Amino acid sequence: MAEVLSQSEIDELLSALSSGEIVPDDVDKEEEKHKIKLYDFRSPQKFSKDHIRTLELIHDNYARIITNYLTAQVRSNVKVKIESVEQITYEEFIHSIPSPTILTVFKMPPLSGSILFETNPQFVFQVLDILLGGSGDRKFKNREFSDIDKNIIKQVNKGLIGNLKLAWEDILEVEPEIEGLETNPALNQTLAPNEPVALITFSVEMGKHNTFINICIPYLSIEKVLDKLVVQYWFEQSDSELVRESRSKIKDRLNVVDVEMIALLGKASVTVDEFLKLSEGDIVTLNKKCSSPVTLMVEDNEYFYGVPGTIGKNLGVSVLDIIDKDVESYE
DSSP: OOOOOOHHHHHHHHHHHHHTSSOHHHHHHHHHHHHOOOOOTTSOOOSOHHHHHHHHHHHHHHHHHHHHHHHHHHTSOEEEEEEEEEEEEHHHHHHHSOSSOEEEEEEOTTSOSOEEEEEOHHHHHHHHHHHTTOOSOSOOOOOOOOHHHHHHHHHHHHHHHHTHHHHHTTTOOOOOEEEEEESOGGGOOSSOTTOEEEEEEEEEEETTEEEEEEEEEEHHHHGGGGGGSOHHHHHHHHHHHHHHHHHHHHHHHHTTOOOOEEEEOOOOOOOHHHHHTOOTTOOOOOSSOTTSOEEEEETTEEEEEEEEEEETTEEEEEEEEEOOHHHHHHO
16 A cells, blocks of 8 residues: 655645655655665575563573673572574674684584584683682683683583573473584584574673673574564463463362262142151152162252162262253253
8 A cells, every 4th residue: 555645745745846855766766765675695694583581581581691601610600691692694693703702512402503602712712711729810811721721611611511401491301412512613613604693692700801692593503482472472381381280279278178969859749738747667669760860969060960770788879971951041
């Protein structure tokens, strides 16, 4: 449907045309310009705004979780804050991180494929210095990581990655598992260069230094669960769980309530004179045969059909069917 101009817009347009500020060809070009939308085929936008928003919510919670974890590990005040969530290509991610760095490759079933967890060298050296007895405030020179460095930081990263389970529990039950550790990003060929990924960047404030942590989640890893990465679906799931839990609690409370149940064998109509003359041993004829099912009454309401019989030395009734009140009222 074409856009409808207001009277004031029409007057301004006519005035501009008459004064020569705009020529008719320029109007057409301006209209065409608004109709054209740029699209980069080398970097297709596969993550919608809802997906990015949900990933931001999940990892904002994750930032709070690992704040407590790192504070306990280094015995110092640590603040972790999510900085950005954006879609880029895998090649852009590899070129944006320093070399050497600690790049931990891990899986997180039921998500498929490998996910990357990158800890900045400044962060690694600062954590290592504190864990080995230092203050973590000195300046660090960029150097290759030793085997001891890798083993220590691998244990720290194991705890950081393990906490993803808590952050994702409202969406999925995930099981993080470390596959390996790389120090040269260029040697890690887990994805194609043009593969779209979601890059989650965290800032880590520890002492006088501010460093960064990155999580790189490929689109292929979460492609099968994209429907769950919608905020509306997330909260609907949460509401349904609350309703299910409430119903279960109500059911448990109702199960302990005592109700009166009566088996109605049949009905008979007698006059007052016949009733007054009744004596022990007299037989009253009911309106049902002995082979007909009896009606079970719950608090004076008809609910079941049953068959009378004996249970050991006691009389009892076996339930045959539920009386469908809706059908009866319809008929």
